[in-house]
Amino acid sequence: MGDEAHLLARVAAGDERAFARLYDQFADRVFRYSLTLLRDRHLAEEVTQETMTAVWKGAGSYSGRSRVSTWIFGIARNQAHRLLEREARARRRIDEPLFLPDPAEEIGRKEAVLHALEQLPASQREVVFLTFYEGLSYPEIAEVLGVPEGTVKSRMFHARRKLAEALR
Amino acid sequence: MIDCEEARELIPWYANGTLSPPEARELAAHLAECPACRAELADALLLSIEVRDAISNLPGAPKKVKEEVLPQSEVPVARLDLGSFLLGLSLGVSVRGSKVPVEGDLRLLGRKVRLFKTQRR
Numbered sequence: 684m685g686d687e688a689h690l691l692a693r694v695a696a697g698d699e700r701a702f703a704r705l706y707d708q709f710a711d712r713v714f715r716y717s718l719t720l721l722r723d724r725h726l727a728e729e730v731t732q733e734t735m736t737a738v739w740k741g742a743g744s745y746s747g748r749s750r751v752s753t754w755i756f757g758i759a760r761n762q763a764h765r766l767l768e769r770e771a772r773a774r775r776r777i778d779e780p781l782f783l784p785d786p787a788e789e790i791g792r793k794e795a796v797l798h799a800l801e802q803l804p805a806s807q808r809e810v811v812f813l814t815f816y817e818g819l820s821y822p823e824i825a826e827v828l829g830v831p832e833g834t835v836k837s838r839m840f841h842a843r844r845k846l847a848e849a850l851r
Numbered sequence: 852m853i854d855c856e857e858a859r860e861l862i863p864w865y866a867n868g869t870l871s872p873p874e875a876r877e878l879a880a881h882l883a884e885c886p887a888c889r890a891e892l893a894d895a896l897l898l899s900i901e902v903r904d905a906i907s908n909l910p911g912a913p914k915k916v917k918e919e920v921l922p923q924s925e926v927p928v929a930r931l932d933l934g935s936f937l938l939g940l941s942l943g944v945s946v947r948g949s950k951v952p953v954e955g956d957l958r959l960l961g962r963k964v965r966l967f968k969t970q971r972r
């Protein structure tokens with residue numbers, strides 16, 4: 684059993700200190716994933732809160748079949764889509780620029796990369812995030828997204844083409 | 852042997868080190884023969900570094916989320932008891948994260964009855 688799976692087993696047994704450690708390992712990553720996907724800080728905060736609460740309450744339902752990160756990002760994605768549907772029902776548009784550069788700083792390479800990511804469709808953006816930031820394999824990403832592996836590969840293929848063009 | 856199209860689909864996950872050993876072997880064999888795909892791999896490696904760098908710069912989860920999510924044990928800080936074991940009142944103040952719940956109990960013939968409990972920030 685991996686370290687994270689061991690930690691999650693302790694969380695399932697109600698160990699609050701284990702949950703605090705798991706929280707510290709995942710909260711920022713879940714927040715950044717939600718932010719990348721939703722482009723809204725308040726919604727990303729809500730997704731993180733809901734996801735980590737679901738992890739605390741539902742740790743016992745983790746089957747051990749996938750990596751802990753795959754399981755947690757799957758929960759986060761469901762929460763994010765639930766909020767997106769809620770926002771759509773309320774007819775609220777999400778058009779907050781996600782990547783706000785610090786006005787005191789010159790626009791550098793990092794900001795250019797974030798800006799290029801922002802231009803991608805959300806479905807491609809999350810594949811790039813999960814591959815390069817989270818280090819997930821394409822079968823794991825297919826599991827998180829609930830799509831065939833071929834779809835993950837083709838989203839990545841198109842994303843890379845667009846990013847290469849934007850960052851040339 | 853895989854062709855360039857298949858190789859290019861797999862390259863991002865070769866770059867992040869998550870291909871299965873048979874896939875990685877096949878891709879490596881193709882790369883050894885194909886300079887164009889080697890250049891693709893170099894691009895993917897650079898992109899992976901840049902994306903990681905850029906996303907690491909995004910803010911993390913705000914502290915208040917942790918306070919909301921973490922189950923926090925209550926630590927008693929003050930307690931006032933009036934009356935006796937058979938009939939009395941007690942007032943307790945504790946700390947739970949950033950909240951300071953206050954509770955009042957009535958004791959009646961040794962039994963405790965909760966009168967109120969507040970949750971104050």
